[in-house]
Amino acid sequence: MKTIAIIGGGAAGMMAAGFAASAPETAVTLFEQNPRTGAKLRITGKGRCNITNDTSPAQCMENVVSNPRFLFAAFHRFTPADTILFFEDRGLPLKTERGRRVFPQSDNAGDVVAVLTRHAEMANIDHRKVVDVDKTKEGFVLTLQDRSQRVFNCLLLATGGMSYPKTGSRGDGYGFAQKLGHTVISPKASLVPLYCKEKDCSRMTGLSLKNVTLTVADEKGKKPVYFERGEMLFTHVGISGPLVLSASALLRDKSLPKTVYIDLKPALTPEVINQRILKDFESNLNRDFTNSLSGLLPKAMIPVVVERSGISPRKKVNTITREERKTVCSLLKAFSLTVTGLGSLEEAIVTAGGIHVKEVNPRTMESRLVPGLYFAGEILDVDALTGGYNLQIAFSTGYLAAKAMTQKKEV
Numbered sequence: 001m002k003t004i005a006i007i008g009g010g011a012a013g014m015m016a017a018g019f020a021a022s023a024p025e026t027a028v029t030l031f032e033q034n035p036r037t038g039a040k041l042r043i044t045g046k047g048r049c050n051i052t053n054d055t056s057p058a059q060c061m062e063n064v065v066s067n068p069r070f071l072f073a074a075f076h077r078f079t080p081a082d083t084i085l086f087f088e089d090r091g092l093p094l095k096t097e098r099g100r101r102v103f104p105q106s107d108n109a110g111d112v113v114a115v116l117t118r119h120a121e122m123a124n125i126d127h128r129k130v131v132d133v134d135k136t137k138e139g140f141v142l143t144l145q146d147r148s149q150r151v152f153n154c155l156l157l158a159t160g161g162m163s164y165p166k167t168g169s170r171g172d173g174y175g176f177a178q179k180l181g182h183t184v185i186s187p188k189a190s191l192v193p194l195y196c197k198e199k200d201c202s203r204m205t206g207l208s209l210k211n212v213t214l215t216v217a218d219e220k221g222k223k224p225v226y227f228e229r230g231e232m233l234f235t236h237v238g239i240s241g242p243l244v245l246s247a248s249a250l251l252r253d254k255s256l257p258k259t260v261y262i263d264l265k266p267a268l269t270p271e272v273i274n275q276r277i278l279k280d281f282e283s284n285l286n287r288d289f290t291n292s293l294s295g296l297l298p299k300a301m302i303p304v305v306v307e308r309s310g311i312s313p314r315k316k317v318n319t320i321t322r323e324e325r326k327t328v329c330s331l332l333k334a335f336s337l338t339v340t341g342l343g344s345l346e347e348a349i350v351t352a353g354g355i356h357v358k359e360v361n362p363r364t365m366e367s368r369l370v371p372g373l374y375f376a377g378e379i380l381d382v383d384a385l386t387g388g389y390n391l392q393i394a395f396s397t398g399y400l401a402a403k404a405m406t407q408k409k410e411v
Ligand SMILES: Cc1cc2nc3c(=O)[nH]c(=O)nc-3n(C[C@H](O)[C@H](O)[C@H](O)COP(=O)(O)OP(=O)(O)OC[C@H]3O[C@@H](n4cnc5c(N)ncnc54)[C@H](O)[C@@H]3O)c2cc1C
Pocket: 007, 008, 009, 010, 011, 012, 013, 031, 032, 033, 034, 037, 038, 039, 040, 041, 043, 044, 045, 046, 049, 050, 051, 052, 128, 129, 130, 131, 158, 159, 160, 161, 163, 164, 167, 168, 169, 170, 172, 173, 348, 349, 350, 376, 377, 378, 379, 387, 388, 389, 390, 391, 392, 394
């Protein structure tokens, strides 16, 4: 009987535990320090859990920021279609939303955790913290919080990254891996809110913009660092929301400050906007400028745009010049903000950095340095943009590690 230990009852660990335990001649123990499995999963997608993205493995790789090639085998062996089938076969109906993002129909991340926990329960789940890991000639020796020790033939580290530490992901796995000889690429925050210089943001706190584009300019004349259409919101210190989180992943190694531009009307050309403004003005020529923009802008943005335009809010619309209209158009097409900082690791959706992928076999997730040691999920130096790709990484690498651990002959 082969004995397998998995540390971490998150997305990757639970996926691996069920598949490993369903193989013959294996005894699998999943160690999860929290009283319940899937603490982080429960808060994913604002409690709705964006399980995956209904796309091809190649598209998944395009949305991976660090080391996409490393995930080639994992994404092809356990694809987004396999993830969808996995949950639907186990009685969880799914739906696909804008951007091919897949959610449970119930909009409840707890239902995703329930399916994965039932799957993982094919293994023995031990709710104790692992405090130390060693490799001896007997195998992998795990020391638990009560100082008792257990020995296993194989070990899978699926302890996650370091973000949202209250969920239990505090980077323990990095220490275990380093002790066993692995290199850890310094953990960094990714998918974080952005801090902006302008006080305008706090005036619009909570305002959510749908169907806008966000452009991050690098050097003048060069291709933008980031350009995407979607949703974002203003916070008291800057901006956040799916578009902004993804942009932050591409900004993390850039020097700041950087200017970002929001196109509030991506479907309209400046000429069409000008016509719209004229039409709105003509409907009531004696209206004050500040009262004439409600057809074009959300309420909370009007005072900010009026102020930035330099036009007096009380100016009658019939006296507004063509040049002044042009200024308003420019503000709607390119509302600029200056990014001065990125959110911290505590508030990061994912951790960039982690186990150096050169030291891991991408076809099996087995360590190239320590036979019998495996990795899966966010602990690895891989991270993706928003859209369900990070959970797909956890599921694909967890599946691959489970298959490799159970098929491996010599231990
Ligand atoms: C707010 C938020 C929203 C997100 N939304 C999405 C989304 O909608 N879609 C998406 O694709 N991704 C999302 N993510 C990212 C995604 O949740 C993670 O990438 C994914 O959960 C990583 O899975 P994992 O199994 O590698 O690690 P984790 O889920 O972090 O699990 C690791 C587990 O290991 C346990 N553990 C750690 N050390 C020990 C130890 N020493 N002993 C025992 N147990 C230990 C921890 O308690 C934890 O339960 C979100 C993340 C956050 C923070």
